[in-house]
Amino acid sequence: MSHLHIPDGVLPGWLVMAGWILTALILAFSIYRTRSTELKRKVPLIGIISALMIVCMTIPIVPIAYHINLSVIAGIILGPAVAFISIFIVNLIIAMFGHGGITVVGLNTVVVGAEAFIGFYLFQLFLTIMGRDSIMWSSGLAAVIALIISTSILVGVVYLSRIDPETVIGIEGGHPTEVATETNIPSQLTKGINIKSFAKTILILLGIGWLLEGIITAFVIKYVSRVRPDLILPQRA
Amino acid sequence: MDVAIIDYYANHGTSFLHKAKALWKVVFTALVIASIILTNEFYMLLGIYITLVTIAVWTRLPVSRIITIAAYPAIFALIFAFAMWNGSWLKAGVIILKALTAALTMVLLIVTTPYPDVFNVLRPFLPRVIAEGLFVTYRSVFILLELTDELIKSLKVRGGLTRRKYIRNIRNFSSGIGLLLVKGFDYSEKFYGMMNVRGYSGRITTQGTKTSINRNDVLAIALGLLIFAITISTVIEKRFLEFGVYILACSAIALVISSIYQQFQN
Amino acid sequence: MEELVKVSNLKFKYTDGTELVFDGQEFIVNKGERVVILGPNGSGKSTLLSLLLGLLTSSEGYINVLGVNPAKDYEKIRERIGVLLQNVDLQIIAPKVSEDISFSPRNYGYKQEDIDELVDDILIKLEIEHLRDKVPHYMSGGEKAKVGMAGALVTKPELLILDEPFEHIDPTCRMELINLLNSVNKENGTAILLSTHDMNTVPLIADTVYLIAEGGKIVGKGTPKEIFSEIDKLSQCHVEPPILGSLFSELKKQGIDLDVSLTVEEAACAIASEIVSLKDKLGTA
Amino acid sequence: MEELVKVSNLKFKYTDGTELVFDGQEFIVNKGERVVILGPNGSGKSTLLSLLLGLLTSSEGYINVLGVNPAKDYEKIRERIGVLLQNVDLQIIAPKVSEDISFSPRNYGYKQEDIDELVDDILIKLEIEHLRDKVPHYMSGGEKAKVGMAGALVTKPELLILDEPFEHIDPTCRMELINLLNSVNKENGTAILLSTHDMNTVPLIADTVYLIAEGGKIVGKGTPKEIFSEIDKLSQCHVEPPILGSLFSELKKQGIDLDVSLTVEEAACAIASEIVSLKDKLGTA
Numbered sequence A: 001m002s003h004l005h006i007p008d009g010v011l012p013g014w015l016v017m018a019g020w021i022l023t024a025l026i027l028a029f030s031i032y033r034t035r036s037t038e039l040k041r042k043v044p045l046i047g048i049i050s051a052l053m054i055v056c057m058t059i060p061i062v063p064i065a066y067h068i069n070l071s072v073i074a075g076i077i078l079g080p081a082v083a084f085i086s087i088f089i090v091n092l093i094i095a096m097f098g099h100g101g102i103t104v105v106g107l108n109t110v111v112v113g114a115e116a117f118i119g120f121y122l123f124q125l126f127l128t129i130m131g132r133d134s135i136m137w138s139s140g141l142a143a144v145i146a147l148i149i150s151t152s153i154l155v156g157v158v159y160l161s162r163i164d165p166e167t168v169i170g171i172e173g174g175h176p177t178e179v180a181t182e183t184n185i186p187s188q189l190t191k192g193i194n195i196k197s198f199a200k201t202i203l204i205l206l207g208i209g210w211l212l213e214g215i216i217t218a219f220v221i222k223y224v225s226r227v228r229p230d231l232i233l234p235q236r237a
Numbered sequence B: 001m002d003v004a005i006i007d008y009y010a011n012h013g014t015s016f017l018h019k020a021k022a023l024w025k026v027v028f029t030a031l032v033i034a035s036i037i038l039t040n041e042f043y044m045l046l047g048i049y050i051t052l053v054t055i056a057v058w059t060r061l062p063v064s065r066i067i068t069i070a071a072y073p074a075i076f077a078l079i080f081a082f083a084m085w086n087g088s089w090l091k092a093g094v095i096i097l098k099a100l101t102a103a104l105t106m107v108l109l110i111v112t113t114p115y116p117d118v119f120n121v122l123r124p125f126l127p128r129v130i131a132e133g134l135f136v137t138y139r140s141v142f143i144l145l146e147l148t149d150e151l152i153k154s155l156k157v158r159g160g161l162t163r164r165k166y167i168r169n170i171r172n173f174s175s176g177i178g179l180l181l182v183k184g185f186d187y188s189e190k191f192y193g194m195m196n197v198r199g200y201s202g203r204i205t206t207q208g209t210k211t212s213i214n215r216n217d218v219l220a221i222a223l224g225l226l227i228f229a230i231t232i233s234t235v236i237e238k239r240f241l242e243f244g245v246y247i248l249a250c251s252a253i254a255l256v257i258s259s260i261y262q263q264f265q266n
Numbered sequence C, D: 001m002e003e004l005v006k007v008s009n010l011k012f013k014y015t016d017g018t019e020l021v022f023d024g025q026e027f028i029v030n031k032g033e034r035v036v037i038l039g040p041n042g043s044g045k046s047t048l049l050s051l052l053l054g055l056l057t058s059s060e061g062y063i064n065v066l067g068v069n070p071a072k073d074y075e076k077i078r079e080r081i082g083v084l085l086q087n088v089d090l091q092i093i094a095p096k097v098s099e100d101i102s103f104s105p106r107n108y109g110y111k112q113e114d115i116d117e118l119v120d121d122i123l124i125k126l127e128i129e130h131l132r133d134k135v136p137h138y139m140s141g142g143e144k145a146k147v148g149m150a151g152a153l154v155t156k157p158e159l160l161i162l163d164e165p166f167e168h169i170d171p172t173c174r175m176e177l178i179n180l181l182n183s184v185n186k187e188n189g190t191a192i193l194l195s196t197h198d199m200n201t202v203p204l205i206a207d208t209v210y211l212i213a214e215g216g217k218i219v220g221k222g223t224p225k226e227i228f229s230e231i232d233k234l235s236q237c238h239v240e241p242p243i244l245g246s247l248f249s250e251l252k253k254q255g256i257d258l259d260v261s262l263t264v265e266e267a268a269c270a271i272a273s274e275i276v277s278l279k280d281k282l283g284t285a
Ligand SMILES: Nc1ncnc2c1ncn2[C@@H]1O[C@H](COP(=O)(O)OP(=O)(O)OP(=O)(O)O)[C@@H](O)[C@H]1O
Pocket: C014, C015, C016, C018, C020, C039, C040, C041, C042, C043, C044, C045, C046, C047, C048, D138, D139, D140, D141, D142, D168
């Protein structure tokens, strides 16, 4: 669990909608941009990378929720645009399998897509700075930083959910008082997410995940670069 | 998330839900999900959850397994609930129940409907790359699952996964993932090439033949509408919430009767 | 005779630098002919078939399949070709057997009734009606092979291209497939082009055998008997003659020169008649 | 004789309900013995081998490998067992041949000098020194098989377990592998347990053959000659006798009763001596 799948019903409707719109826009742009570079030839790659992400989620490394994500690997191999398509596919499928929320596929895609995007550019940057031999360090570092940033985005999203007091977290409907009387929830307690404790919680929970994902990303990219270097380096063209 | 098991259930079930057409099951799912989004009432959500469990019993699949599969998002919901903790158990319960109920709805759909059928319904709304990507991904998942199985066997018999040697294990495991990626890519490329050789022009499965709606479809839609109607009425008219207890009781009774009946059948 | 496939001096280079050159002589498949390609691992059999299917593009040389260059215009001829690849798993596309078998005709835009009829026909012909509603990843290797074959045969193609169709398949099933291929060949005049390592099946399925050496060079062409009697060429290509071929050449070495026969029945007849005639002579003597 | 492997009345059930019961008789591999398992597709050969390797856990019955129950204590015996699984592709894990061959000893914690020596030895023994620095991904099937074999043999195991090692491999390469296995068996006394579909290689590699029917039942045990002369049992298991076996039984039908021989040389001798003796008689008569 190097990254958090937002479940259904936690975030307010407007935020969920915003996630969908953003995802739709980025998808449209990605498809538009890649059309020129032979999108058709990419379909097998999209398929296999998406499948790999899904399959890796079925291999729990440490029991329960811990699994790796491979989003940065997707970014490095597919490039940010195509990786976004792939991540959307993954999120849609795992949502169907009850793994993340179906209503928040949009938001989840934005968050994980950001990992791929940031991972790709950081990897390229580190490679140019540190040279081609640093492929392990470059990819590993890129992964860790990308995950930290994407988690921050997630915290940000959750923070955003507090902004509109009318729709506080969407937990209570439009009539807080009535609800409160009905179900005996003291209304002063429904202030929504405590952003500090939320951030603390996930930072602690995810820290180990980042490290693990960083190490695995480094080894996998190293492996691929030795066996099929063509899958990694000419990507920038 | 055990893809193979889910796929097996979807393809080997015999219940009314398995027999209903994918389109109407998707409608059912959409209605239930909408209900879950609309209501914020603990008892309402619990009622829906119990109803869904009842339907799970009707699918004649291992219910506990289905519930376990659908319990995964609860872990994340727990984190959110913890972060939002303000002393209200009910509120935490609502957050977790929402995640659980939504997940169970999706899982009910997916254990009774082969995934390609579901995405065939969505297909008209998706760009071609995504539709094709979804499809190739589905096949690739099964190719990879088989490869993964063999890979893990190889790693084990060659000493690659040893108790208590964590660093070594991670390293070997990563090599394994790299191997899967490279091999898997070769395979998907061949698979995609073969699709084209066999004449692919955008029709992977048969278009849903326009047969009339059957009993199973009607039942699926009716269930969806029922849940939606009750939920929406409580959202619009808060007074209906007084009946919350009865709704809960009804769903619980339905569950008990169904379970006993199912037990009896076996 | 009409040439369905013609290849000469074809060159292909993989990204890692492996180069294959299919020269030495022309490679031809005639209408209704059953052609087998033999060659060691890595000689380029699969590569040649992929080139014919337009999956790879050659860099040099002449290639013609059903009148077109497959690298450019495969779409024009694909309805006339049935294909079964080395790894059947990768060619079963649709999620249900009946849907998979109807994949090609559906995509070619056939009418639904026609499709249904074609699918029914082929299911009956291959005796796999019980598999109609199965999901591919829950079938055994042999079943998959038959489904793959059904998908290849459903549009009644003129040319069938098969890459090692007998791998993974136990001997009983193999004989069924061979009989099936032969009957399709006879009834519909379908030309068959296949590659295999299993020398012992070659005499049962081949009119013409091509022998490919490492690197792609076509070093031999002939009927199974002709090819299998050129022991030195075979060993040059790391191809072992089928067991009965070896038996007869071993017998020849020991001074017993019988007509080479490559099926068990023929061979038994040849040997038996030799012995019986000797015994007869002994009796009369 | 020391029993390395002993299995009796073993039961295993896959999650989807497929049940395999290895009963009928005990399954035993002795020290230094070469054992072949024959059976149709889906009879449970791979499952049995997986059980022996501790990859699956049986629900009932007795299983013992090198003195332990592999499901529990495989780690204790893994250094003494070399393994080549059905799909070599996924068994060659490292991105370079030499790294892959040293994979097991590295994981077992051997010292670097020892590892280097072991790797050198095995590369020389299998005559694949030229592959040392290659990337396995681009190698031919035969080369991969040899590298996989090297990885299995590098720690000089007492027991070699191979699941269909001859699939995908051309006949010449197959013969090389067979000779290699036989020489390892002779020199180091390594016991060999393998499963295969290729009947014709069985006489070359087996001391003992076990015949498994669908569902796992062990229906036959014996030397190749014994097993292959029980034609009805074979056909019950959908196993075809090797070609020479069929030839001799065909000859028998035609009234010529020779000793069954299963290698080309022996068969040729048997037939030739029969004919020659007849000719001699004819000459003297
Ligand atoms: N995708 C690829 N990239 C690089 N080299 C390849 C690729 N596919 C095949 N080769 C190489 O090309 C040569 C011919 O391979 P091909 O698969 O055509 O042989 P084959 O005759 O079909 O062998 P087999 O009998 O093992 O199937 C081999 O040396 C192989 O290593």
